[in-house]
Amino acid sequence: MSRINIIADDKIPFLQGVLEPYADIQYLPGNLITRESVMAADALLIRTRTRCDAALLESTAVKFIATATIGYDHIDTDYCKSKEITWINVPGCNSASVQQYVTSALVTIAFNNDFKLSEKTLGIIGVGNVGSKVQQASIILGLKVKLNDPPRARNKGNSGFVSLDEILETSDIITIHVPLNKTGPDKTLHLFDVELLRKMKADSWLINTSRGEVVETEALKSAISSGKLSGAVLDVWENEPEIDLELLSQAYISTPHIAGYSIDGKAKGTSQVVQALSSFFGLPLKDFYPPVLPEPAVPEIVIEGAGKSSFQIMHEAVLHTYPIMKDHILLQRSPTTFEQQRGQYPVRREFPSYTVKLQNGKPKAIDMLHKLGFTVKIK
DSSP: OOOEEEEEETTOTTOTTTSTTTEEEEEEOGGGOOHHHHTTOSEEEEOTTSOBSHHHHTTSOOOEEEESSSOOTTBOHHHHHHTTOEEEOOTTTTHHHHHHHHHHHHHHHHHHTTOOGGGOEEEEEOOSHHHHHHHHHHHHTTOEEEEEOHHHHHHHOSTTOOOHHHHHHHOSEEEEOOOOOOSSTTOOTTOBOHHHHHHSOTTEEEEEOSOGGGBOHHHHHHHHHTTSEEEEEESOOTTTTSOOHHHHHHOSEEOSSOTTOOHHHHHHHHHHHHHHHHHHHTOSOTTOOOSOOOOOSSOEEEEEOTTOOHHHHHHHHHHHHOOHHHHHHHHHHOGGGHHHHHHTOOOOOOGGGOEEEEESOOHHHHHHHHHHTOEEEEO
């Protein structure tokens, strides 16, 4: 078997050392992968910071591209098709991580603003791998959930879906989980513009973990400053990493595009990339998965449930696994280190990596924790 040449983003975790027995591989920062560096490469293993289009790929040897991300708007798929370059993304790899992020955001804004999630309606726009996981967690939290996903409604029938106008007019919280489509019937570029934001229910909340360009920055700043919205939770931004500092200051929760950055999600993404590469080039790594993932710093969550509501117990458990405001504070203090915060993101494990030791907890709380994926031990 002849060795292949690979250029890989140096921030793809669990990759170094895996392909070296079969390939000559060079690791580069994603934004420094250039046409010159890929001229002789058979394959590119990338993330969102590498734009794969004619400017990068023309007259190169590239035959295969794998992005270790759900989104693929950084890949010119039409160009790749015209040049017979195979490309893959990794749909669903970090869906549980985004579920954890949104769950932490929901319990945080409810706790800090003293309202009951069970009395609120959540509108989910985009109900694919990620949106479906968010739906599950939201139902566990007691929210009434409404779903909008025009492509799925067309393919599966309208049952279970509502119009975008109904979502806007009736939802207390809206969370966005759509791809970035710049054209076509399902265009999402600046989907949330002045008109759409104006239609949102007064004092509602907006959560965006999809792509920054789905929400028009100036329109969102106006909606927040005018008091139309109670607040916004933003993990993604237009013009990353050069984000709008005024919008940053207005956001209730702001993070540097890390919603899907759990170690579990990264491991799944890397495994899918390696497996696809192996299938394409005939390498013996078609069942690859990172052998060991780092454990949480404190995998046991001890909670005294006496006098606490089920929500309070959930709030305590969820924020133990991911205290979202830590990421918010860091970005607020140092927006110029946006990329460093992503590249040096600390270990975050998902709910199933934790055991809740609960004393005097009500059956409802125990059931909710189990359904979210925690192991629960009754003290």
